[in-house]
Each structure stands twice: as C-alpha cells, then as structure tokens.
Amino acid sequence: MNLVPNIFAPVSGHARALYTYSMLVLGITGAIFVVVASLLAYAVVRFRERPGDERVEPPQIYGSDQVEIAWTVIPVLIVIVLALVTTRTIHAVQDAPKPPGAIEVTAIGRQWWWELRYPDLGIVTANELHIPVSDPRNPTPTYLTLLSADVAHSFWVPRLAGKTDLIPNRVNHTWMDPEQPGLYLGQCSEYCGTQHAKMLLRVYVHTREDFAKWVATQKEAPVAEPKAAAGRHVFETTACLNCHAVQGTVGNGRFGPDLTHLMSRETLASGAALNTPENLRTWIRAPERLKPGSLMPAMQLEDRELDDLVAYLVTLR
Amino acid sequence: MTSDSLTLGGAGAADARDGTFLETLHDWVVTVDHKRLGLLYIVYGIVFLAVGGLEATIMRVQLAAANLHVVSPQVFNRMMTMHGTTMVFLVGVPILFGFGNYLVPLMVGARDMAFPRLNALGFWLTAFGGFLLYFSFLGGDGLYGAGSAPDVGWFAYAPLTSTAFSKGHSTDYWTLAILLGGFGTIGTAINIITTVLCLRCPGMTLGKMPLAVWMFFTMSAMTLVVMTPLSAAQIMLCIDRYLGGHFFDTQAGGSAVIWQHFFWMFGHPEVYVLIIPGFAFASEIIPVFSRKAIFGYPAMVAATTGIGFLSMGVWAHHMFTVGMSSHANTFFALITMAVGIPTGIKIFNWLGTMWGGKIRFATPMMFCLGFLFQFLIAGLTGIMLAAVPFDWQLSDSYFVVAHFHYVLLGGLLMTIFAAMYYWFPKATGKMLSQTLGRWHFWLFVIGFHLTFDTMHIPGILGMPRRIYTYEADRGWDVFNLICTVGVAFQALAIVLFLWNVVRSLLWGKDAGNDPWDAWTLEWAVSSPPPHYNFALLPVVRSRRPLWDFKHPEDPDWLYE
Amino acid sequence: MSARTAPILPAPASWRLPDRGIVGMVSLIVAETAIFTIFVVAYLYYLGKNLSGPEPRQVLEVPVFISICLWASSATVELAVRALRRGSTRPFGLWWLATIVLAAVFLGGTAREWYHLIYVEGFTIRTNLFGTTFYSLVGLHAFHVMVGLVGLALVQAFAFLGRVGPEHAHRTHVLGLYWHFVDAVWVVVFTVVYVIGR
Numbered sequence A: 001m002n003l004v005p006n007i008f009a010p011v012s013g014h015a016r017a018l019y020t021y022s023m024l025v026l027g028i029t030g031a032i033f034v035v036v037a038s039l040l041a042y043a044v045v046r047f048r049e050r051p052g053d054e055r056v057e058p059p060q061i062y063g064s065d066q067v068e069i070a071w072t073v074i075p076v077l078i079v080i081v082l083a084l085v086t087t088r089t090i091h092a093v094q095d096a097p098k099p100p101g102a103i104e105v106t107a108i109g110r111q112w113w114w115e116l117r118y119p120d121l122g123i124v125t126a127n128e129l130h131i132p133v134s135d136p137r138n139p140t141p142t143y144l145t146l147l148s149a150d151v152a153h154s155f156w157v158p159r160l161a162g163k164t165d166l167i168p169n170r171v172n173h174t175w176m177d178p179e180q181p182g183l184y185l186g187q188c189s190e191y192c193g194t195q196h197a198k199m200l201l202r203v204y205v206h207t208r209e210d211f212a213k214w215v216a217t218q219k220e221a222p223v224a225e226p227k228a229a230a231g232r233h234v235f236e237t238t239a240c241l242n243c244h245a246v247q248g249t250v251g252n253g254r255f256g257p258d259l260t261h262l263m264s265r266e267t268l269a270s271g272a273a274l275n276t277p278e279n280l281r282t283w284i285r286a287p288e289r290l291k292p293g294s295l296m297p298a299m300q301l302e303d304r305e306l307d308d309l310v311a312y313l314v315t316l317r
Numbered sequence B: 001m002t003s004d005s006l007t008l009g010g011a012g013a014a015d016a017r018d019g020t021f022l023e024t025l026h027d028w029v030v031t032v033d034h035k036r037l038g039l040l041y042i043v044y045g046i047v048f049l050a051v052g053g054l055e056a057t058i059m060r061v062q063l064a065a066a067n068l069h070v071v072s073p074q075v076f077n078r079m080m081t082m083h084g085t086t087m088v089f090l091v092g093v094p095i096l097f098g099f100g101n102y103l104v105p106l107m108v109g110a111r112d113m114a115f116p117r118l119n120a121l122g123f124w125l126t127a128f129g130g131f132l133l134y135f136s137f138l139g140g141d142g143l144y145g146a147g148s149a150p151d152v153g154w155f156a157y158a159p160l161t162s163t164a165f166s167k168g169h170s171t172d173y174w175t176l177a178i179l180l181g182g183f184g185t186i187g188t189a190i191n192i193i194t195t196v197l198c199l200r201c202p203g204m205t206l207g208k209m210p211l212a213v214w215m216f217f218t219m220s221a222m223t224l225v226v227m228t229p230l231s232a233a234q235i236m237l238c239i240d241r242y243l244g245g246h247f248f249d250t251q252a253g254g255s256a257v258i259w260q261h262f263f264w265m266f267g268h269p270e271v272y273v274l275i276i277p278g279f280a281f282a283s284e285i286i287p288v289f290s291r292k293a294i295f296g297y298p299a300m301v302a303a304t305t306g307i308g309f310l311s312m313g314v315w316a317h318h319m320f321t322v323g324m325s326s327h328a329n330t331f332f333a334l335i336t337m338a339v340g341i342p343t344g345i346k347i348f349n350w351l352g353t354m355w356g357g358k359i360r361f362a363t364p365m366m367f368c369l370g371f372l373f374q375f376l377i378a379g380l381t382g383i384m385l386a387a388v389p390f391d392w393q394l395s396d397s398y399f400v401v402a403h404f405h406y407v408l409l410g411g412l413l414m415t416i417f418a419a420m421y422y423w424f425p426k427a428t429g430k431m432l433s434q435t436l437g438r439w440h441f442w443l444f445v446i447g448f449h450l451t452f453d454t455m456h457i458p459g460i461l462g463m464p465r466r467i468y469t470y471e472a473d474r475g476w477d478v479f480n481l482i483c484t485v486g487v488a489f490q491a492l493a494i495v496l497f498l499w500n501v502v503r504s505l506l507w508g509k510d511a512g513n514d515p516w517d518a519w520t521l522e523w524a525v526s527s528p529p530p531h532y533n534f535a536l537l538p539v540v541r542s543r544r545p546l547w548d549f550k551h552p553e554d555p556d557w558l559y560e
Numbered sequence C: 001m002s003a004r005t006a007p008i009l010p011a012p013a014s015w016r017l018p019d020r021g022i023v024g025m026v027s028l029i030v031a032e033t034a035i036f037t038i039f040v041v042a043y044l045y046y047l048g049k050n051l052s053g054p055e056p057r058q059v060l061e062v063p064v065f066i067s068i069c070l071w072a073s074s075a076t077v078e079l080a081v082r083a084l085r086r087g088s089t090r091p092f093g094l095w096w097l098a099t100i101v102l103a104a105v106f107l108g109g110t111a112r113e114w115y116h117l118i119y120v121e122g123f124t125i126r127t128n129l130f131g132t133t134f135y136s137l138v139g140l141h142a143f144h145v146m147v148g149l150v151g152l153a154l155v156q157a158f159a160f161l162g163r164v165g166p167e168h169a170h171r172t173h174v175l176g177l178y179w180h181f182v183d184a185v186w187v188v189v190f191t192v193v194y195v196i197g198r
C-alpha cells in the first residue's frame, strides 16, 4: 500500500479544494517563472561583452516611464486575480457549514501524543483516528475540535486536510470528508519539543458499516479475564493508574493515553513502535529505548511483574 | 580601465602601521574606525557561517536516511535551534551591518560614521550576544548532549519557552543573547540613519545617493522599528521566566498566539532587513559589470521604500494555521502577494540595466546572475506560501525550509559572496583569484541546487520540518539523501572561498584604487582607504561621480 | 602620485544637513516608541482577561499629582534650555534643578504606589495578568524616567561646577527631547492604565 502522504494526491473534498487551488497557483507562478527567466537568460546571452569591444561604453539609458508602468501594472493585475481566487477558496474551506450527519471529534495535542475523544459516542482513544467515509450525497464529514494540553502542536493529514494548530488556551476547528476507505498518515507539524518527530497520527477511514463495528467494539468495556488478574493487580497497585485510564478499573489518570482498548491500536506511543507484546514490554521497562525523552517514566518493575502486566495489557482489546 | 584614476585620499598602504602582534590586536579591539568595525563584523559573520554550517551538516547527516541514530533527538533539536538563530542573528545581521558600516560613509563621502563610539559599542554588544549564546554549549550535560544549548526553535513559540516546559537555562541563554545583540543592532541602525541624513558630502542630495545607500538606509530604518518589538517581546519572556509573570502563560489566561504576533512583527520585516542589503549589492554590481547606469533609479528607490512599508503589514502570513478568521487570512495573503509587485519591479529594473549593456562575467557578476535566477524562484515559492489554502498544506513542511534557504542562500548569500569579491580589493588592496572564484561559484551553485531544489519535494510529500528522524514508508529517503550530498559541495565551495581569501591576502595581485572601473566614491580613494577616508571632501553632481570624472564629455548630471 | 587630484567642483551654494544629535535622538525615540507600543498593546489585549482578581478598579488610584509634576517638568526643562541659549546660566541651573526635583517627586510617587500595592494589597507581578502587564508597562516607563534622571543629574553636576555654558545649549536641547518623549509616553501610559484600564 502506498502510504506516502502526498499533498497532491487528495482523497477528501477538503484536500481536493486545496489541491485544485494549488494547481492554479503553480500554473500562474510557473508562467511568471518561464517568462522572467527567459528574459533574463536572453539578456545575459545577448548582451554579453564580446572580445574586441571592451573599450567602448554602451549607450547609457537611465530608465523609461512607459516600461516602468508596464511592469508595474501587469504584476498588479496578476495579484488581483490571485487575490480573488484565494479569497474564494479560503472562504469555502474555512467557513464550510457543518452538515447534520457530521461526526464530532475532539483532538487534544499532548507532548507527544494525540488524545482523541468522540463526545457524542462516548469513546476515548489515542493516536489512531477512526472515521467513516463521507458520501457527498449523504455527507458524514468529521469535524474536529482542536485543543492542546501543553504546548502548540499542529494537526496535518496531507491527503485529507491541511494544517490547523492545536494551541493551549484556544479552540480551533478543522474538518475532513474522506472519499475512500484506507489508512492515511499524518503527524504533528508544529515543533513541540524533544519528540515532535515521533508524534505521528494515523487516520483509518472505514466504510460506514466498518465504522459502526469499530464504534461498537470501542464502547464495550473490556472483559476481565481471570488469567490476567495478576497483571491487573500490578496495574492497579503501581503508578500506572495515576496517568492511565482503563475502564472498569480504578485507573482513571489522564496524563497518558487511555488504555481501555490498547490492543485495538496498531502502534504504540504515537507511532514510536508497532504494538506487539515485546514492544509493550520494552516500552514499560524503558520508554527511553523506543522514544527518548518521552514523558512516561521507566517503571522499575520486577521481571515477573512485567510479564504479568503485559499479559494483562494484551487483553485490553 | 581609465589610466588616470582619481584620488581623493590615501596613498596605497601608507596607512598600514607596523607593530607587534599585541599592538595590532589592541588597535583592532579599541578601534572606532567604521572600516575596521565593518571588517570585524564581516569576519565575525563568516566565522559563524562556518559554525552554523557545521550545525547544518550535523542535521543533514542525521536526516540522510530514515530512522538514523547519528545524534540524539535532544542534540538534533539544539542543532536546529542554534543553526537557525546563528544564521539569522550571528551571520546575516552582522555581515550586512558590517558592509553597511564599511560602505555607507565611503559612499556618501564622509570621514566616519556619525557616532563612532556608539558604533564600536554596537559591534561589541553583538559580539558578546553571540558568545553568550555559544557559551550555552558548555552548560548542562556536557558537550555530548550539547550542553544546555537552546532547543526551542529559532522562533521559540510560547509556551514551549515557559519555565514549565523549558527547564534549566537554555531558553535564558537564547533570549538574553538575542536581547543583547538586538541592542547592538539598534545602535548601529541609528548610526547608519544619522550618517546618511547628516554626513553626505556637498552636492549629494537624497536623490543622488548611490542606490546601495538608499537600501542601507531603508534597512536601518526598518531595523529601528522591528528589532525593538523583538526586544520588547524578549523582555516580556524574561519577566515570565525570572519574575513569574504571565505574558505567555496559558495557564493564567495568557495567550500563546500573541507571542507569535510579536515575534513575526519582527520576524517578517527581519527577512527583508536581510534581503534589502542583498538588493543593495546587486544594485551596485550589476550596473558596473553591465557598463550601464542603473535602470529606473527613482522606481528602485520607490520599490525599496515600498517593500519597507508593505513588509510591516504581512507578518501573520507565518500564522495561517493558527486559526485566524477567514478575513484576517485573506487580508494578510493579499498584502503578502502585494510585496511581490515592488520586488518584481526590482528584478525588472536589473533586467533593464543589463539590457543593451555589455555584461562582463567577472566573479561578482556571476554571483549576481545566480542571485537573479534563484531569487526569482525563491520569490515565487514565497507567493505559493502566501496563497493561504496552499500554505495550509505547505506550512511548517520542508517546502518552507526550501523556500527560505532559497531566499537566504540562493538570494542573500549569493549577493554577499558577490559583495565580497567586489569590495575585497577595496578593503585589502588585493584582488581575489578569479579562477578560484569560478570554482567557488560553480561548486556552490551545484551544491545549492542539489540540496535545496530537492528539498521542496519531501515538503510536498508531507514531511514536516524540525523532525530529527522519519519513518521509512513515507517516500522521503531518496530526496533527503540528495539534500545531504549537496552539502558536501557547498562546504567545499566555502572552504575554497576561505582559501581564496587567505591566499589573496598573502600573494594576491595588487588591486589599485579602481579595479572594476566603477563609479561610486569609494573607488576614488586608495585601497585600503586611509583611515580618514577623504583627504578633501568630495563634491558631487550626480549619482555616478566617477562616471562624470571619467567621461567629462558626457557626464550624468546632464540627464538626471 | 601620478593620479590627478579631485576636480574641485563648485560646492552648492548652501549645503546644510540636519544636525546629527537631533537625528540620532529622534531615531532613538522612534525605536523606543516601538518598544512601548508593544507593551501598550499587550496591556490592552489582556485587559479584562484575568482569571482571578484583583481588577485594576479595585487597587489603582489615579496618580494625579505626580503626573502633573512629570508633565510640568517638560516645561521647566524647556525653560532651562531657553535660558541657556540666552546665556543666562543661573536661571538655567534653577530650572534644571526644578526639573530634577519634579522627576524625583514622580518617581517617589510611583515608589509609594508600588509599596502600597505590594505590601498592603499583596498585589505583585505574579498575581495575575493585570499584575504582569501593569508592573511591566509602568515599570518600563519608570525605568526610562530613571535613565533620564541620571542624564539630568550629570548635567546638573557639571552646572554646579560651572562647566555649562551657552555653547552647551544644543546638547541640553537634545537631552530635553528625550525628556519630552518620556513625558509624552506617560500621557499614553496614564491614559491606558488609569483611564481606559480602570
């Protein structure tokens, strides 16, 4: 699968509007380039000093009002055209009305992961955003409310939506209306500290049916499996619960990602590693190894405790 | 070249004093001579160009392939911040103010700057600012972790700079260094303004000043009104960090966005403060090597001041993604694109100057020609960024990094090199080697295009800037590798340039007063100029006093 | 030297350029204005955005008396410079001293205000946004008054030693420009902090 987050391969109405407009701007600037560069190149070649005529100075010309006016007016006209199209596109994208079927998501930027909440559906997850395809005839676009819990971040999924920053003490919005199911990559694009590079975002676009299924599983509380009881005990008696929440346990910390459905995610710690039991183990023992600078401390657990804990975590589907 | 050259002062090296090394050093440290201060600024800037380039090289090596571990994320972020801060504040500003210092009094026919001691103070403040910034490397975890060098990025967005998120002193080094350097720069700007307004030689009305003087004047006036807001913002940051204030404290209701406004109110005009002296060099060099007067002098002056004024109203184009209203976005896009108009006028006037001329491909001119083409591209990618909906995709991606290296290297650094080749003979009395100059030019151009043309592509493929590494599945690796390869060419070019300087100082050909057959006043004094510049103050009647002198049959003042 | 010497063109009949002291000072004032503008903008922007008290109305008294003193000092400095231009050094010294006294009264008044706010009201730069912007803006201005005061005092010292004569009128005039600027800024700060802000 081609995962390249190419801005020129849009798969949503939002990204396509930006794309169409960008092509126009590229066309205009490209044309300016060709004209001006050709003139420059012509002048350089045509008016170079030739052997033999070094001693005579060329005729001195100090300027010309007509020419001056011409090369002022033409750019002015170009700028006016550009300004008109720009105004229209800004308005169309930024002030797009929200249709009734829209899915609401609140994304909260944190150092260095994404907290994702679906207030209407009662779902809390992290780093992997699941949304439905939006059919133009019966649109179900996703509307995001963007907040930050610490410093400035920026939400960017090139093939679905342009950037919007997540800034503390400020509420921003963006939206996307994907046209095809699939996985689309994005990542934080405002420098937010040490691990800004590993604040990756994955957007899974589902058909409506698949999305409904995903919602259903996320709403179920995880079943308490007896073989994981030891691990659960570790989880509930160490500091984990200060920072992490798991539904049905006493853990309700919000400093770290909600772990209720941890195993439904493909990656760990905002894309720092694949979500495998070995990586989980490494992560809990020494987050530094997978994501140096991460705000989760190494937990100093005995090997056995660690095994139990991982055995428990893998039941959180 | 005209056989009988004009001498308004000095007799070659008569001014050079022999002394012990210590005496010479002492002379340079306590000097208030604008030429020496100018050279100090320039040398200082070149040293930091090498340092900043080294930091860039470290970043490029780390980014050469996906998931490399050459340096830790902390070190990378420090390199990124130090590189940006160094290049803007310790390379661009000092080199350009250095040239301003050196050239303005000579070009307006004055014996020194208006306030020589303030001038020295300005240089030393700037210098200490730089040393303070680099002192940060020695703190904290020792050198490997790059000490406690700042790691907040060159625009240091709040609240990442607050004590809650930036512990220790790294941000303090950053803000104090910039504050200090800023005061020095403001002093120098006041000096240039006053020199231009008060010390012009008889006959040199504002309309007869060389274009370069107009541009240095504009650049200084801009510095005055934009460097100070930066200082104000830095003072606020200090108040937050040291006194527990809340200017940018989002927990106490402060705004993170207002820092962005304050910074870019400085930051955007700052980039024109950098490029306008670049325009100044081009406006002196292109006419001389096209053997024609500058085309459309009044239009050039108007465009320069026009850029100066317009550039004060565009700052928020760095903030199209912070969620401003659609009206604000539209407004700033419009004004930003409007800056393209006066800039275009300049490009066209340089074109008009070459048109019908006899272009001599000496090294300074080669760099200026490179500048013309590259700056054209750079400006046009700027227009793409100004186009808000396009910028929502491009902002904070490597496309932006490519844009600004295109303006800063492809534009500014090229004209700086041009200026160095052009005025080196004046400042030292020796010519730089043309052969080495040509190698320097081609290697640099090749390296530049390898690195920075390629850099646009990962931006389009979704690569954000300021990341210390990236995943392999995104299709960015090849391009990043090419970028890194290009750096080797640039480094080689710069080393050749440094060698050229050393070689020419030792064994260079003598330059004489006027090696390029040029027309402004500095070419009427000896090389290097005597320390009083002009034995008798010149009197001018046109923009090209030496043209009038060399062509008494057809002087400029008949037409102006 | 084989080179020809400069062609001695007739110097233009009148070649007068602005005085560099004044141009330099005006440039400095422009720069300072930009700094104050930023602080004023921050003050106005954060007005009413406090998350917790106190609000300006609850703690600030309008400092009418000291403001009048400061503004009056603009007049006295002007009178001093004029006296010096006429060559009357004694009146100059007196007016200059009056300026210093008025400035000192202003600073004293500010000090009292701050003492009251800090030790009686317990209102400091850390208290809230208003505290931060208030102390910064008023403090920045007070700092400028202090710098001006040092300048004034230096001249006064020379005057005591009898070293100031009419030939220095121009320099005192330039210093006077700075002083007028400091007073003008107080008009803005006063309006923003004590009129609009309350």
Ligand code: HEA
Residues within 6 Å of the ligand: A032, A036, A074, A075, A076, A078, A079, B155, B271, B272, B274, B275, B317, B318, B319, B320, B336, B337, B339, B340, B341, B343, B344, B345, B347, B375, B376, B378, B379, B380, B381, B382, B383, B385, B386, B387, B391, B394, B395, B396, B400, B403, B404, B407, B408, B411, B412
């Ligand atoms: C020397 C420095 C310099 C110069 C001269 C410029 C010139 C321009 N810049 Fe650039 N810019 C930077 C340095 C510079 N920039 C830096 C350092 C940053 C990044 C800062 C950071 O984030 O770290 C930046 C970032 C930046 C952004 C923000 C991107 C983002 O972060 O999202 C934008 C957006 O509008 C922009 C636009 C422009 C424009 C429109 C010009 C214009 O002035 C260009 C005008 C020139 C032309 C247009 C070409 C010639 C004209 C013609 C041939 C006439 C015909 C043309 C038309 C009618 C359009 N620049």
Ligand code: HEA
Residues within 6 Å of the ligand: B049, B050, B052, B053, B054, B056, B057, B059, B060, B080, B081, B083, B084, B085, B087, B088, B091, B092, B153, B154, B155, B401, B405, B408, B409, B413, B451, B465, B466, B467, B468, B487, B490, B491, B492, B494, B495, B498
């Ligand atoms: C004038 C300004 C300027 C200049 C000249 C440069 C020059 C270079 N820059 Fe810079 N750059 C910036 C200004 C500049 N940059 C700014 C403002 C930023 C933003 C920072 C931020 O995001 O905060 C930035 C960011 C930036 C990044 C992005 C970092 C990131 O976002 O993560 C990159 C990445 O490739 C980069 C690369 C380069 C390279 C390869 C060069 C090369 O051209 C360098 C070539 C020079 C050398 C290689 C030196 C060679 C000399 C020697 C080796 C001499 C040896 C010494 C002696 C003999 C004494 N720069």
Ligand code: CUA
Residues within 6 Å of the ligand: A109, A110, A112, A152, A153, A154, A188, A189, A190, A191, A192, A193, A196, A197, A199
């Ligand atoms: Cu979050 Cu960068």
Ligand SMILES: [Cu+2]
Residues within 6 Å of the ligand: B267, B268, B271, B315, B317, B318
């Ligand atoms: Cu800008």
